[in-house]
Amino acid sequence: MSAETKPLFGWQFLKFLGLGAVAAGANYSSRFALDPFMPFELSVVLAYLVGMVVAFLLFRRFVFGDAGDGTWRQAGRFAAVNSVGALIAVGVSSLVARVVLPAIGWELYPFSVAHMVGVMAPTVASYLGHKFFTYKPKKPKPA
Numbered sequence: 001m002s003a004e005t006k007p008l009f010g011w012q013f014l015k016f017l018g019l020g021a022v023a024a025g026a027n028y029s030s031r032f033a034l035d036p037f038m039p040f041e042l043s044v045v046l047a048y049l050v051g052m053v054v055a056f057l058l059f060r061r062f063v064f065g066d067a068g069d070g071t072w073r074q075a076g077r078f079a080a081v082n083s084v085g086a087l088i089a090v091g092v093s094s095l096v097a098r099v100v101l102p103a104i105g106w107e108l109y110p111f112s113v114a115h116m117v118g119v120m121a122p123t124v125a126s127y128l129g130h131k132f133f134t135y136k137p138k139k140p141k142p143a
Contacts (some may be wrong), residue, residue, distance in 0.1 A: 003064050007026065008017040009127075012063060012064070012131070013024045013052065013127060015062060015131075016059065016063050016127050017123070018088035019055070019058040019059060019062055019063060020039065020055060020059075020123065020126075020127075022054065022058060023048055023051045023052075023055035023058060024049050024051060024119045024120070026050050026054040026128055027045065027047045027048055027051025027052075027119055028051075028053075028115060028116060028119055030046070030047040030050040030051075031043045031044060031046075031047035031115055034047060035045050035111075039088055040097065040111055041093075041094055043088055044049055044089065044090050044093050044115055045086060046076065047115075048082070048085075048086045048089055048090070048119075049055075050140045051119070052078070052079070052082045052086075055078075055082075056075060056078050059078075059130060059134075059135065060074065060142075062136070064130060064131065064134070064135030064136060065137075065139055066135075067134070067135050067136060067138055068137055068138045069138045074134060074135065077133055077134040078130070078134045079133075080133075081126060081130055081133060082121050084122070084125065084126075084129065085122035085129075086122075088118075088121050088122040088125065089118040089119055089121055090118065090120040090138045091118075092114075092117060092118040093094075093115050093117065093118030093119075094114070094118075096113070096117045097113075097114030097115075098114075100112060100114075101113065102128035129133075
């Protein structure tokens with residue numbers, strides 16, 4: 001199957017989800033280490049950065065591959081896509097923790113539940129950003 005006929009959400013997306021879950025685990029668990037030292041939203045941002053490093057390494061190696069224009073350029077694009085994802089994650093986490101869960105009377109680990117929802121929120125947007133921007137192979141320049 002050529003690159004043009006591959007399904008948008010096929011095997012590659014499943015690998016992205018699986019390895020993304022590993023990176024999300026690093027993100028989610030690191031927040032608990034950060035939480036005692038800072039406000040919730042800041043701990044979510046820093047935990048997101050931990051997850052980003054893990055995700056970049058795993059996605060480059062096992063999901064998308066090297067785009068062919070250098071690790072630092074690829075990492076810059078990865079950071080740009082994940083900046084959007086981080087805004088989504090922090091916004092959703094804060095909204096769920098401070099508005100949604102109190103509105104429905106949820107009292108069982110509200111910040112942990114909110115953070116988990118926030119980590120999952122940017123999944124599809126991140127996949128598409130990485131597929132078509134971060135890891136998109138560079139076309140060779142004509143001779």
